Amino acid sequence: MNYERTFNFSAGPAMMPEPVLEEIRDEMMNYRGSGMCVMEMSHRSKVFEEIRDNAEKDLRELMGIPDNYKVLFVQGGGTVQFAMVPMNLIGEGTACYVETGNWSKKAIAEAKKYGKVEVVASSKDKNYSYVPDCSDLAIPEDASYVYICENETINGTTFFDLPNTKGKILVSDQSSMFLSRPCDVSKYGLIWAGVQKNVGPAGMAVVIIREDLLKEDLPEYVPTYMSYKTHADKDSMYNTPNCWAIYCCGKVFRYLLDNGGLEAMAQRNEDKAKVLYDYLDQSELFKGTVVKEDRSLMNVPFSTGDADTDADVVAETKKAGFDNLKGHRSVGGLRASIYNAMPKEGVEALVAFLKDYEESHR
Numbered sequence: 457m458n459y460e461r462t463f464n465f466s467a468g469p470a471m472m473p474e475p476v477l478e479e480i481r482d483e484m485m486n487y488r489g490s491g492m493c494v495m496e497m498s499h500r501s502k503v504f505e506e507i508r509d510n511a512e513k514d515l516r517e518l519m520g521i522p523d524n525y526k527v528l529f530v531q532g533g534g535t536v537q538f539a540m541v542p543m544n545l546i547g548e549g550t551a552c553y554v555e556t557g558n559w560s561k562k563a564i565a566e567a568k569k570y571g572k573v574e575v576v577a578s579s580k581d582k583n584y585s586y587v588p589d590c591s592d593l594a595i596p597e598d599a600s601y602v603y604i605c606e607n608e609t610i611n612g613t614t615f616f617d618l619p620n621t622k623g624k625i626l627v628s629d630q631s632s633m634f635l636s637r638p639c640d641v642s643k644y645g646l647i648w649a650g651v652q653k654n655v656g657p658a659g660m661a662v663v664i665i666r667e668d669l670l671k672e673d674l675p676e677y678v679p680t681y682m683s684y685k686t687h688a689d690k691d692s693m694y695n696t697p698n699c700w701a702i703y704c705c706g707k708v709f710r711y712l713l714d715n716g717g718l719e720a721m722a723q724r725n726e727d728k729a730k731v732l733y734d735y736l737d738q739s740e741l742f743k744g745t746v747v748k749e750d751r752s753l754m755n756v757p758f759s760t761g762d763a764d765t766d767a768d769v770v771a772e773t774k775k776a777g778f779d780n781l782k783g784h785r786s787v788g789g790l791r792a793s794i795y796n797a798m799p800k801e802g803v804e805a806l807v808a809f810l811k812d813y814e815e816s817h818r
């Protein structure tokens with residue numbers, strides 16, 4: 457059906473799969489005979505409990521989450537996790553951070569409020585345009601965890617190899633790559649993802665945490681809500697959860713399972729990103745800003761090298777029916793976010809547009 461929807465290249469909130477939106481529409485006024493919309497339901501009702509349970513079950517199947525990991529649905533989006541991770545895990549030790557761009561910088565600044573922090577690697581020297589070699593980091597003996605932002609949404613880099621943490625716990629912010637490719641959960645102590653990038657509506661994070669990291673004896677200052685154990689003990693129902701986000705995310709998990717799972721997603725995402733990168737690699741006007749080996753399949757920053765021309769391109773993309781191609785205000789240029797729900801046709805259409813622009817501005 458044609459809804460006159462635009463190809464929306466937003467970094468988040470971002471596109472969701474159309475069949476999922478249609479299902480949500482169809483269930484809006486009366487969810488499966490319950491006589492109400494999911495927004496109106498008690499979170500303690502049987503019908504909502506089933507929505508929550510199925511969302512978790514489907515996510516576990518999708519990612520192959522081992523039984524000794526808990527899945528939590530926590531409100532507050534990504535930013536709350538910047539604080540929650542150190543509050544729960546830093547203890548008396550040193551938290552080690554890899555600094556690869558805006559989102560890891562924010563995580564570092566927040567962690568410093570709660571304990572000792574060491575930046576063990578950084579790509580700041582080249583404007584965060586690559587991922588530093590993390591095969592032999594100087595991890596201190598007392599490290600409480602090693603933290604990465606696995607896909608830097610703003611800078612456009614991705615870790616294709618996980619750091620060698622020398623036996624310490626790996627914590628990863630997967631917000632803008634969550635469910636974009638298979639993931640071996642057993643390699644991590646904790647994975648978290650704000651869901652508005654690659655999954656559903658804003659305002660919630662999924663946290664996947666190894667059970668032995670759920671601590672009883674947190675510092676006095678940690679609010680009840682900010683303890684992972686609070687959420688784990690109550691199946692993410694300690695208080696009223698973000699019912700709507702859980703429902704919508706559950707639909708996306710189901711949709712991904714029905715469409716080949718994460719292997720299929722990875723294949724599609726590689727094909728899709730290749731269309732754009734192949735064009736950028738040979739363009740004389742536009743250049744990608746990240747080194748080839750580390751570039752993200754989800755967020756593609758690029759530029760003409762001239763701020764006025766970049767602004768003109770953004771304005772023209774809007775007229776041509778695309779949206780949200782302006783780069784983040786902290787880096788400028790353009791950025792195309794091409795998450796799971798962006799169809800390949802969207803990327804092909806964008807490339808056709810950029811080609812035309814380039815031809816007519818020689």
Ligand SMILES: *Cc1c(COP(=O)(O)O)cnc(C)c1O
Nearest residue numbers: 533534535559609629631632650
């Ligand atoms: C968007 C984003 C965040 C912050 O998420 P909010 O829900 O806006 O707080 C954190 N990390 C990454 C990698 C992101 O892309």
